[in-house]
Amino acid sequence: MKKTAASRTKQPRTWKQRSLWALKWATVAGLVLALVAGAAFFYLYRTIDIPRANEDFKTQTSRIFYADGETELGSFATQDRTIISYDEMPDSIKDAVVAAENQTFWTDSGIDVKGILRAVFNNASGGDRQGASTITQQYVKIFYLSQEQSYKRKLKEAILALKLQRQITKTELLANYLNTIYFGRGAYGVEAASRAFFDKPAKRLKLREAAVLASVINNPTRFDPANGKDARKALKGRYTYVLNSMATLGSITADERDKALKHLPKFPEVESQSTYGGQKGHMLALVRKELNRLGYTDDQIDGGGLQVTTTLTEDGMRAAEEGVREAKPEGFGDKQLHAASASVEVGTGRLLGFYGGQDYLDSQINWAVSGGMVGSTMKPFTLGAAIEAGFSLKDTFEGNSPFVFPDGLEVRNAGGGDGQDFGSRVNAIYAMEKSINTAFVDMSSAIPQGPAKIQKLAMKLGVPPMESDQRYPGIPATSRDFTSDDTLITLGRARVSPINMANAYASIANGGRRAEVHVIEKVQLADGSTDYEFDEPTERAMDEDIAADVSFSLQETVSNGSGATVLPLGRPAAGKTGTATNSKDEVSSAWFVGYTPQVSTAVMYVRGDGDDQLDDWLPTYFGSGYPAQTWLAIMERMMDGMPVEDFPDPVYVDGEAPKDGYEPTTAPPSPTRKPSPTKSEEPTEEPSEEPSEEPTPTEEPSSTDGPCEGLLCPSESSEPSGSPSPSQSPSGNPSSSSSASAAPGRRSSRS
Template sequence: MKRRLLKVVKWLTIVGLVFALTGVGAFYYAYTQTDIPNPNSDFQTQTTKIFYADGKTELGTFAKQNRESIPYSEMPDNIKQAVVAAEDQSFWTNRGIDPKGIIRAAFSNARGNSTQGASTITQQYVKILYLTQERSLKRKLKEAFLSLKLQRTQSKQQILEGYLNTIYFGRGAYGIQAASMAYFDIPAKDLNLKQAAVLASVLNDPNDLDPKEGKDAKAALLGRYQYVLDSMAKTGDITADEADQARAKLPKFPKIEASSSYGGQKGHMLRLVRNELEQMGYTPEEIDGGGLRVTTTFTPSAMKAAEEGVLAERPEGFSDKKLHIAAATVEPGTGALLGFYAGQDYLDSEINWAVAGGMVGSTFKPFTLATAIKAGFSLKDTFEGNSPYEFPDGLEVRNEGGGDGNDYGASVSAVKALEESINTAFVDMSASIPDGPEKILKTANQLGIPPAKANEKYPGIPRTSRDLSGDDALITLGRGRISPINMANAYATIANNGVRANVHVIKKVEDFTGEETKTYEVVNKDALDPDIDADVSYALQQVVQNGTGKAALALGRPAAGKTGTATNDKDEVSSAWFVGFTPQRSTAVMYVRGDGDDQLDGWLPSYFGADYPARTWTAIMQQVMDGMDVVQFPEPAYVDGDAPTDGHEPAPPTPTKKPTKKPRPTETTTGPTEEPTPTPTPTPTPTPSETVTILPTPTGPNPSNSPTQGGATSAAAYSLLPSSSSTPRSRSWFLTYV
C-alpha cells in the first residue's frame, strides 16, 4: 500500500513538472514573440470625432490630444512622489508587472466580466502607449510581456517620465504639463504639494473626480486627495504633519476659459454626447483618446430651428444671462433628440436648461387625462368645474378669479377641462380615480417621464425627475421638475399612438479603424392603448383649436399641445411652458429666470404659457416641419369604460356656463387676447405683482389680470403645502398658473 502511494506521488510530481515546464516554455515563447511596437504610432492620432445625424458633417471633437512633453528634470519631485504613492507604491522595486492583477484578470475573464485593477505604472504606461483599450485576457497578457521587456530596456526614471507625459488627467489633458495648465493654469514645474496631490488623485477617475463637475465630484476628489497625502506620508515622501496641514481642504482652482470650439450650443451638444458615451460604458480615455467616430441624432436644421425660434420670440431687453429659454425637439417613434436650445452660450454658462428643467405646471395634466380614461372615464364624462374644490380632509383647490375663483359649472367635460385648464376639474378627476396620484405617476413614467429622485446629478439626459411623488394629492397640477427633453419625449409617445421610445443622442459609435462597434437599437414599448392615446391626442388638439394653445394655429397644420405655468414657494410665477406635437415631431419650450425659481410675473411683459412659450414653440416648429408632408391625427375613439365613481355622467347638450365671478380683462393686462397684438417691450422693470390669496381665510383679492387666451380664460390653481401651524386647515398654499 505504501509503495503504491509513493508511486502515485511520484507520477503526480512528474506530471506537475511537465505542466510547469510546459507553462514556462509557453510563457517564454510568448515573451520572445512579443515585440515592442513603435510608441505613439497610433496614440497621437486617435482623436474622437463627433458627427451630426448624417454621419458626414462634423460637429466637433473631444480633446485634440492636448499634450506637451517635458523632461524628467522639469517635473517637480512632489508630482513624481504623489503619483507613485497613489498608483504604484512598489514602482521603484517591482519588475514592471502585477502578478495578482493578472490572476484577477484571468478569473474575471472566465466569469465573463471585464478585466480590471491593480496595474503597475509600467503596465498603465504600456497600455496607453502601445496597446488599445480592449478588455480581454489576451490584451492583459500582452501588457504583461511588454511591461517585462520595457523595464529591461528602460530605467525607472525613463518609464516614469514617459508615463507622466502620456497619462490622461481629464479635461482633455494628456501628460502632467497639459494637466497642470488645465487645472491650475501654471506650468508643471511650479506645482506645489496640494496641487500635485490633486493631479495624482484625478488619475483614478478623471471624469467623476473633476471638481468642475459639482459638489459630489468635489467631495469625492477630497476623499481621494486625502488618501494620496496619507500614502505620501506612509512612503516617507512627506511628514505626517505636512500631510495633516494639507489634507483639510483642496487647493483653489482658478477659472479656466473653455475652448472657443465649444462656443454657442456646441459645448452643450458635446457634453450630452460625452455623458451618453459614459452611460454606454466608454471610459474617459476611450472618449478622449480612443479615436472614436460618433454619429449623433442631432440635425443641423433642428438645432438651427431651436436657436432661431428662441431668438425670434425672445422679448427684447431680456438677456439670456437672466432669462433662460430652453427648447427640445424629439422624433416620435425613435426617441432621437434632433435639436435643442440650452438657454445660453456654453462659454457663458455650462448649465443646460433643456436638461435641468423646472416645474412643468399644467403640461402634466394630459397624463391625468390618460389615467382617467384607463380607469374607465371618457372624454365626455364630466367633472367639477366650480371653485373651490374641497377634499374630505379640508384641502381646497380653486380656479383663477376673485373671491373663491371662477366657476365653470358643476359638470365640465374632460375635453373642456383640458381646453381651459380648469384646476378643480382635474383635481376632481384625480381624486375620482382609485389611487389616482399613484396611477397618474405610473402613466407619466410609462409615457417617458423618468421616475423621481431627489438631488439628481444630471448625467447627460436626466434619467430621473425631481419632486414627483405618487403620494402627492395634487400631482396633476405639475409641481414636478422635469427636463424639456423628457417632456418632449413623453408627448412624442402620445404623437406615436402610445408607443414609447427612449430619448437618446447617439446613433452609432465606431472605433478608429472604422469598424462599427455599437449601434443604438430603438426599442419601442407600448405605453398607452392606441384608442386611449387617440382620445388624449384629440383633447390636446382641442387645446390648440379652442383653448389656451391657439398661438400654435399659426403652424398651419394639425397640431396638439398644452400650456403650463408654475410658481415657486414665494407664490411667484417661476416657469412658463408650452409642449406640443404634430404626428412627426414633438417640441417642448420652457421659460425660467435666474436659478430657475426666480419671479417671472411683473418682470416679463407676459408670463403665461399661452404667450411667449407657445409663440416660441410655433416659431421652432415652423422651421422643423418645413418641407414635411401634412399628416392628420387619428380620429378620437371616445373610449368609454365603467367609471370607477359615480356623478361624472356626460352633461346634457347645453351651452357651457361662462365664468361668473370675474370679468374678462382688457388688452392692458398681460397675456394674449383672442387676436394677439404685438406686446410693447418695456425695459425689464418689475411691475406690480399679483396678489395671492391664502385659504381657507381669504385675505385679499386673487390675481386680477389673468388673461383671456384665445377666448379661454387661463386658470390659476392653489395647492396645499404643509405649514408649521397646528390648526389643520390653516395651511400655506402653492400657486400654479396654467
C-alpha cells in the same frame, strides 16, 4: 677611447621623436577608449529596453457627427490626431518629409552619428543644446522619451533608434512618424494637419501643400503663414529648400520643382470656432454624458478615436436656436431669462435639436436638460389615466371654484376671490382647452389612487422617475419633485427636462408607444468597427385608442383654447400650455409642449436659478405667450419641407367610471366671473379673445403647481370670460369638424 660620464648622458629627443611617441600613446588611448566606449554601448544596447510609449502620443481624436454621419459636430481630444495607414498617405507628403527631415532615411541605420557627436560636444562644453536627429530618432524622442536636450537622452535616443529599426520596417517607421509629429495649429499627425491647414483629408494633398506641411515640421510657429508676413517669408525659404531637396533626391522632376516654386499654395479660410462656444458646448457635454452612461470612459472618449454619430441634425439645432432668438423678448438678457427647447422625432425617440440656454462658455447649465416645474403640461397624463380608469372625453368634472378636498385643501381657478366658475359639469375636452384646475383636480381625485396612476402613466410615456430606473430611462435619468403621493400632481409641481417632456408627448403622438429618447445613434471604434448602435424597440405605454382621445383634446386646445397661438403653423398640431408657481406664489416657469404627427417640441422659460419670478418681470408670463410663440418659430423651421399629416380621429373610449356623478350632461351652466383680481394675484385686464402678435399680460391666466391652500390657483385660458359658446359647451361635444364627424371607433361611446 674610454667614455666619460658626460658622454654617457642621454641625448634629448628630437621633435619628430616626441611626435611619434605622442601619437603612439594617443593611438593606444584611443583604442582603449574605443573599446571601453564600444563595451559600454554594447552593454547599454543589451540593457536598455524600449520603454512604454508616451500615452498622449498614442491617443486619437474622437469625432462627433451630426445624424448624417458625415458632418462633424465637434470632437474630443487629448491631442488632435486621426491615425491613417501608410497607403492612405500620398507619396508627395512621404517624399517631402524625407527630403526635409532626413534625406538618408531609406538607407541609414536610424541614427546620425555626426549629429550625436556634435550634440555631445556642445552639451559637454556648455554650448547651445542641439538635436540634429534622423526621422527615427525624432520618432523615438517624442513617442518614448522627452524633449530634454542632454547627451544622456541623446545617447539613449540613438540606442533605441537602432533597436527600433531592427523591429519594424522603414515604411512602418515613416507612417508612425507622420501620424505622431506635431505640425502646429493644434494638429498632431498629417491627417489632422491637412485638415487644419487645407481643410481636406491627407489623401487629397497636392505637391505644393505637401511641401508646406513638410516645411512647418521644423518650426511650426515660425513657418505658419497665418502668423503674418515674416512667417510667410520664412515659410517660402523653407519651402524652397524642401522642393530643391526633393528634386535632388529624384522624388520630383526639375520641371515639377520649378512649377511648384512659382508660388505657395492657397490657404483656405479654415473655420476656426471655439470648441465649446455657443450651443456646441451644450451639445458636446450632452454627448459625453450619454457616452458615459453607455459605459465609455473619459479616456476612451478623449483619446480612443471613437466615431460617434448622434441623432442631432444641423437643421434641428438651427431651428431651435433661431426660433428662440426670434421669439424671445428683447431686453431680457440670457444671464437672467433662460429659454430652453427640445425637439424629438415621433416614433423613434431621436433628439433632433435643442436649445440649452446661454453660451456654454458663460454658463454650463443646459436648461433643456435641467428643466423646471412643468405646470399644466402635466394635465394630458391625468386625462390619459382617467380614461384608463373608465372615464371618457364626454364625462364631466367640477369646473366651479374652489374645489375643496375632504381635508380642507382648496384648489382655485383664476379670476380673483375664489376663482372663476366654469360650471359644475364641464367635459374633459373643454377642461383641457381652458386648463381648468378644479376639473383636473376633481378628475385626479376620482381616479382610484389617482396621483400614483398619473405618475406611472407619465413615466411609461417618457417622464423619468426621481430615482434612476432602467424601465423608465431618459435624458437625464431622473426628474425632481415627481412623487406618487403628490395630491396635486396634475398641476405640475414636478421638475422635468424639456427633452423628456417632448418625448412623453411624442409617445402620445405615436399612438401611445414610447420610443426611448436618445442622442447617440452609433459608436464606431478607431478601426471602423461598430461598437454600439441604438436598437431599442418602442414599448406600449398607453392604449392606442386612449392616445387618440388624449391627442384629440390637445388638438382642440390648439384650435379653441389656450394653444391657439400656434395655429399659424398651418398644419394639424396638438399642444398644451403650462405655468407653475414657486413657494412664494410667484410664477416661476412657463411652458408650451406640442407636436405634429412627425415631431414633438417642448419649450420652457425660467429665470435666475430656475425658480425666480416671471410675473411682474416679463411683459407676459403665460404659456400661450413667449413659450407658444417660440414653439411656433421653432416648428415652422423644423416642419419646413415635411409633408402635412393628419392625426387619427378620436375614439371616445368609454368604460365603467369608478365613481358616479361624472356622466355627460346636455345642460350647460353659465359660468360666472368672480371679482377682478389684485395685481399680486392676476393681471387686471381680461384675457383677450385672440392671441396678439406681441405677447401682452392679457392673454391667459396661469395654472399653478402648488398646494393652493388659501392661494390663487389660476387656470390657463386665452378665451374671454362669460358664458361658453355652444361650440365649446362645458357639457356638450365640441362642434369642430374633427369631432362632429368622428366615428365611435373600436370602442363604444356612452351617450
